[in-house]
Amino acid sequence: MRYSVFAESSRVCPLLCISACELVGGSQDQAMPMACALEMVHTASFIHDDLPCMDDDELRRGKAANHKVFGEDLAILAGDALYALGVEYVASNSKDICPDTLLRVIAELGKAVGSEGMVAGQYLELASNESGEELTFEALRDIHLRKTAAYAECSTVCGAILGGADEEQIQSLRQYGRALGLLYEVVEDMAEQSGKNKIRTPSSYIKVLGLEKCKEYVKLLRSEAKSYLSGFDTKKAVPLLCFVDQLAERVRDYEAF
Amino acid sequence: MRYSVFAESSRVCPLLCISACELVGGSQDQAMPMACALEMVHTASFIHDDLPCMDDDELRRGKAANHKVFGEDLAILAGDALYALGVEYVASNSKDICPDTLLRVIAELGKAVGSEGMVAGQYLELASNESGEELTFEALRDIHLRKTAAYAECSTVCGAILGGADEEQIQSLRQYGRALGLLYEVVEDMAEQSGKNKIRTPSSYIKVLGLEKCKEYVKLLRSEAKSYLSGFDTKKAVPLLCFVDQLAERVRDYEAF
Structure with a gap:
């Protein structure tokens, strides 16, 4: 569990959670247990996704995947325990948060992870990889909406709820998180296709949209994400504005593609 | 998820939860969402434990193990999603329960599942199976305290908390659950060794204690469990008394051993 959680990471989900909390007037302390839980649960999903029967990845966060070091059995258990610890941690360690609010973020986390969220996205991705067929733009977007976008959304929404946001603010930050998550996937996709990253899936935004439309889509997501703020x-x-710009600016690096 | 959750099962953890809730003056309705969550989470742990890299079991609850039907990748995802759904379900669907109480049972569930509970027990069991060495009585008991006993304990404790028990009652029901969980493991062990069930592990209470001492241990756990009530x-x-007697009486069936 420590091996994977404390590996080098951008900690983007915890940062989104804390930034959203502070944006609506909350404090870092209020968001911190949830931010830690988000990182633990995200790590759990990485560990399971990397397994040979799933994406069969040997590297994660710059070092050997968990199962390459500890074996598949312990990797599965480490993921299970990290999910349990994340939930227990936010339930037991949050301070100055009313219990109703905590229950709401715990339910949000469960939903983002479960059979309508990350698990569904991973299922669709596995199915598409197995079929070997190229996905349509909509199908590709649907996978990423359930995986990365759902988790980014969960991170900002939970931060907003913990910071005392009203429903309209929560809604805006939900949309922001979703747009940012999609933006991340498109930019990652461009990096992969330009040869800078390992190719993860047979389907790709660049393949289905072409480079020019892909760049336009990045532009669109960039302005969309910022508009929600x-x-x-x-x-x-x-x-939160910087997260958007930093991601979108990375596309410049791939211009040579 | 449905394939494994709705397989034939004794539903003993949900029953323990509801019975403990009613014992302290609570209602079935107050305990039901938690009872459902306990069954979902328990099923999740079964699905993962049955995987080839873990216990490599082909049968569970009278039918093919989840991964035999859906593949290892979907079995891992089904377990992950069931854990997430269990937590989300109890957080979102409990009624007439004060939020503080709900947070407490969610934390209890996380603790029972995580790296000090079921995951730790499964880890110790895997390690002992791999070494092939026979465990001492204490080591065997430690594994079962973390696995079955921890989960039975969580079931009664959560029921008690939800039913409005005081701390002394919660403590008694914790001890009861622990003794019942151990009793279950000893009785299962006797059934295995008598050839009525599949042998699961190289270590066994009968092997380390001998038949007579094993029967005495059953008697001890039986009266211990009942004493807490x-x-x-x-x-x-x-x-709750009946659960104890039913389990203990099963030993008569193995007398021929």
Whole structure:
């Protein structure tokens, strides 16, 4: 569990959670247990996704995948225990949060992970990899909406809820998280196809859209994600705005493609 | 997920949860979402434990193990999603339960499943199976305390908490659940060794204790489990008393051993 959680990571989900919490007037302390839980649960999903019967990845976060070091049995158990620990941690360690609010974020986390969220996305991805057929744009987007986008969404929504956001703010940050998650996948896809990253799947935005439309899609997602922050204090929104720009700017690196 | 959850099962953990809740004056309705969550999470652990890299079991609950039907990848995902659904279900569907109480049972569930509970027990069992060495009585008991006993304990404790038990009652029902879980393992062990069930592990209570001491241990656990119910209304305690007697009486079937 420690091997994978403490591997080098951008900690983007915890950062999204804390940034969303602070954006709506909450504190870092209020969001921290949930931020830790998000990282533990995300790591759990990585460990399971990397297994030979799943994506069969040998590397994760710059080092050997969990099962390459500890074996498949312990990798499965480490994932299970990290999910359990994440839930227990946020339930037991959150302070200055009303219990109703905590139950709501725990339910959000369960939903983002479960059979309508990350598990569903992984299932669809496995099925498409097995069939070997190229996905349509919509099918590819659907997978990423359930995987990366659902988890980014969960991170910002939970941060917003913990920070005391109203329903309209929660809705805006949900949309922001979703757009950011999709943006991440498109940018990763461009990096893969340009040869800078390992190819993960047979399907690709570049393949189905072509390079020019792909760049336009990045532009669209970039402005869409930022538009959901327009109702907030601009200064406080800086971290969330920066996440968008940093991601979108990475596309420049792949121009040579 | 449905294939494994709706397989024939004694539903003993849900029954323990509801019975404990009713024993302390709560209602079935108050315990039901948690009872369902316990069954989902228990099923999740079965699905993962049966995998080829773990216990490599082909049968579970009278039919083919999940991975034999759906493949290892989907079996891992089904387990992950069932755990997530269990947590989400109890967080979202419990009624007439104060949120603080719900957070407490969610934390209890996480603890029973995680790296100090079922996952730890499964780890110790895998390690002992791999070494091929016979365990001592204490080591065997430690594995079962973390696996079956921890989960039976979680079931009664959560039922008690949801039913509004005081701390002394919770403590008694924790001890009861623990003794019942151990009793279950010893009786199962006797059934295995008598050839009525499939042998699961190289280690066995009968092997380390001998038949006579094993029977004495059953007697001890039986009276111990029942003793923890002595402070409760005898009539209301009937279901929990019956669980103990039914288990212990099964030993008669193995007398021929």
